[in-house]
Amino acid sequence: MDEEDEAPILTAVSSSARQLYQLLRCINFSEKAHVQISDEGLKFSVDEASVMEGSAFLAKSLFTTYTFRAPRPQRNSQHIDSDEEGEDPDDLTATPTFQISLPALLETLQIFGLTDPNTSKPPWARDNPTSTAFSNNVLGMNNMCRILYTSLGSPLTIILTEATIRTTCDLTTYEPAFSEEIPFDRANLSFKTIMRGNWLCDAVGELSSTTPEKLTLWARTRGGKPYFALSSSGTLGSARVEFNNNPQPSSRAPPPPPPNPSSAAAPDQQPQANLLETFQLGDPETTLRASYKFSLIQRAARAMSVATKVSIRVDAQGVLSLQFMIEVETGKVSFVDFRFVPLVEEDDEEADETMLGDGEASGSDDDDEDML
Amino acid sequence: MRFKASIQNITTFTKLTASLNSLGPLAWVKLSDDQVCFTIIPEQGTQVWAALSIDTIFETYTVQSAANNVINLEVPLGPLNRALKSALNATSAQIRLTKKDSMPLLALTIVTTSSSNSYSAFPTGASNDGGLDAPFDDSFGGGNRETIITQEVPVRVLAPDTVAGLHEPQCREPDVHIILPPLLQLKSISDRFTKLALAGARSGPGSTASRTRLEMAANMHGCLKMSIKTDAMSISSVWTDLSNPELDPGQVAGGEIGISEHPSTRMKLLGSADGRSEEGWASVRIDGRDWGKVMSVGRLGGRVIACFCHEHALILYVYLPSDNGEDESVLTVRDLALAFLITPLNN
Incomplete structure (x- = not known):
């Protein structure tokens, strides 16, 4: 049982929370969203009464850093951990899936920009004229966002850093609901x-x-x-x-x-x-x-x-x-x-x-x- | 009983009444020789004890009464604020206490000069091409027109006995005192937190949480933390690099020894400047909506010091900006304008 002290399952850093917000806002019609973490990226999906579903895929390429460590992988998928102890791997999938509150996530991502009191004023009228050509808000780096998922069952943590303010949001993760994807036959x-x-x-x-x-x-x-x-x-x-x-x-x-x-x-x-x-x-x-x-x-x-x-x-x-x-x-x-x-x-x-x-x-x- | 003054700083007075009005409809205004006090004690929520020096708002100020030249009034803030709004473009404004049909009222006399452009058919002044007509136009009324507006705000005069029992609540020495970041910035985040909590409560079954529990905390290392918890999430924002003003030995009971035994000195030993430590926080749980109302005082500008008594009280002291170019790093009791006593929520 050494999972707890090991690296988290997911660490992803995005230099623009606004991009993530733009994509996730497209599927904002349900209280809860399923999140599926894989090697390729994060998939957020919502459904309505099984007659409609929407999903947004935040690909790995959207993040500047994306580290996914499959939790206790199955025998032949990844070789991060060789499972000596004969554990039952059936219910432990390599792609963790859970539900979170989508409105809460969207509100959190929007906290950006609000906190910058200087944007409404011209540079010479600002309180702390520290802004240079390379300061963060000029470079568009002022909405750095870090997504963290430590271990199975732990909350999904969103950390937003802006100037001297750090906002941490722990989104409670819920068990996934057993809903089938709407079948779509691409071949036909x-x-x-x-x-x-x-x-x-x-x-x-x-x-x-x-x-x-x-x-x-x-x-x-x-x-x-x-x-x-x-x-x-x-x-x-x-x-x-x-x-x-x-x-x-x-x-x-x-x-x-x-x-x-x-x-x-x-x-x-x-x-x-x-x-x-x-x-x-x-x-x-x-x-x-x-x-x-x-x-x-x-x-x-x-x-x-x-x-x-x-x-x-x-x-x-x-x-x-x-x-x-x-x-x-x-x-x-x-x-x-x-x-x-x-x-x-x-x-x-x-x-x-x-x-x-x-x-x-x-x-x-x-x-x-x-x-x- | 006589009160008459001309308003020197109409904008500040208007912003002040607007901010106070969001906390309660009625204010106890105490006019005396050296200061004007505004006190708001709502049934629930935040109390305000504001003591303004005369020259913050008024000039040529006279107050006379049988009771030591002190007049106590109960003033409805909404009507007063509306009356002041019409004075925003005034050249001068006067306020005085009068009577009309044995009803006491505050009469606000506003003198405005309306530019003639909107009324006269001809453009005036420099744009006259001939130049010959100009003197005629001016004498004809083409110049500025003076308008006098009188606004009357009914008030109630309070007897000295009525207010004798009202005193600013005393509180133990705070554990942490800290200068807050700009209030409008704080408000934008706290409003979003409140919205989040309400959104969470709406989806939850049978929860009628009309109150949102906002937890405010601060340490003696320049960190302020605001957090809220719901079933679906817990979110917190941490400000770092704020400043904790030094205590003035002249103001603290016991001088230097008093400071070394002061609770904030003990709190200084705990916690860290990056806000990641669990220790050293003095926290208070308050109502999110109430906090949002208090934050509206941010429009006045000025510096705000928050005093945290751990799990007991939160008091905000607002120091209005002074335009006489004093060194702003020194805050004395004399500069203090408003004190907000924020009611904590019980668990």
Whole structure:
């Protein structure tokens, strides 16, 4: 039992708490967040009634120092400790998972900047004119943040240092709730497109004005050109936002489009300003249509507004995955993921039940690169 | 009974009444020959005992009464503050005690000069291109116009017997005294702490914690610690490199010997300057919201010394900045303007 005096499980130092705050704020819709610590980084995930989940991944590269020491690793994973004593390794995973209070973490990260009384004044009016070209606040180093996780069951400690003030926050760690990830079958996609995040944000913002209950996603190929639309319906009426890749004035009728199998996919002209970067349909012959609860989609609004790009994917079961690429500083990108379970539709009759596909989740987030 | 004064420093007086008003609606104002005292004793929360020298606020000050030239008034701070706000741009302001239909009131007479630009159709002064009309314009009223505003604040005159029983509470010698960092900085952090605690209480089942327990602690090595605990978290901020003023042997009972036996001298032996040691802290638990209100006195500027009696009391002494260029490193009892007695929470 020498774990206690050894190095902590996790020590991570970030030179910018604001970056961490920006990413975590995107998934701020739940009281508790699951935290998963691994060699690659910290994964924060929240879910809502198992029909929606969001996760933000704070990759190792966001931190200036990131030291992870797997707690009592399993036999063949890492060779930090050779387990001579015959311990039962089954319930001790190499990636510690626990829950913390997400609002508390966000408030803590925001303490920065508040404490600097000098920022509102010009340099010559400051009380202690110690600021030089190399002082911390000029270099943007004034929000150093250290994350510490000593041992299994110990609190997650956030230490913020600014000038002569040191703030320490111990976040109580809770046992993880046993919730399954929403399965998303990457191998069997029925639709995929990539577009700019603020366009999706504008579209959803536009639709929200009628306080709709349902958001329907339409996608098809027509005359070799991709067509993507979002429509909303609720008690106050319905609205639709269309995304067309070619900016020509279109005379086509907006009501639900009939399946138009124009198999002659001749790329007649390359449109100049493409709204949709990638456009793939699992079955180009048919129109994809899937509905989701609007209020849940709106939870991702914060991510939409800050993301540079968003990858919209729907798998064969209708599960929607929104993956946002967020540029935290030039050249450094991070990803925030959302998944939504679709509403069941039967002949335009909305049913409130949700459907959970049982396709197995591949669990790896290694397909992030296609947006880059 | 006669009281009349012109207000010399309207901004300070306005900020003072605004700060006091956040702690309680009514103030006992004691006007005497050498000082003006504002005392606030709310049912719950922080008491304020402020003694201002006359020239902090007033000039040409006269007070006369049958009781040793002392007048005791009960003044509603809200109306007084509102009245003073209208005097912020005044060229001069006077305050006096009068009667109207046998109702005592403080009459505030404010003289403002409103620039004529907003009223006259023509631009005045230098912008006149001809220059010939200018003297005519000025005599016509194109110059500054004087407006006199009178604000009346109803007060109650208190008999000397009524206030005879009120005394500033005495407290034992503090364990730690320390100069606080800028109050607005402290307030921004303490407000966030309070918000955090309330957010935690909201999610907790059946907890009706309307009070937030803020723990304040300080040591004799320049460290101040503010912390709060909830179910979900515990957070604390530590300030280092603050200063603990030296005690003046002339002010402490017993002189040099008194200082060597003073509790703060013992506390100096404990703890460390980096604030990491567990020892040497004098701590007091207070209500977070109450603290936030006290912090609003930060707008007055000036230096604040906090005196901690371990698990017993926290007293803040506010020294208003003096503009006569005195050496600010020396604080004497005479400079002391406000004392805040912050009620500790029982466990």
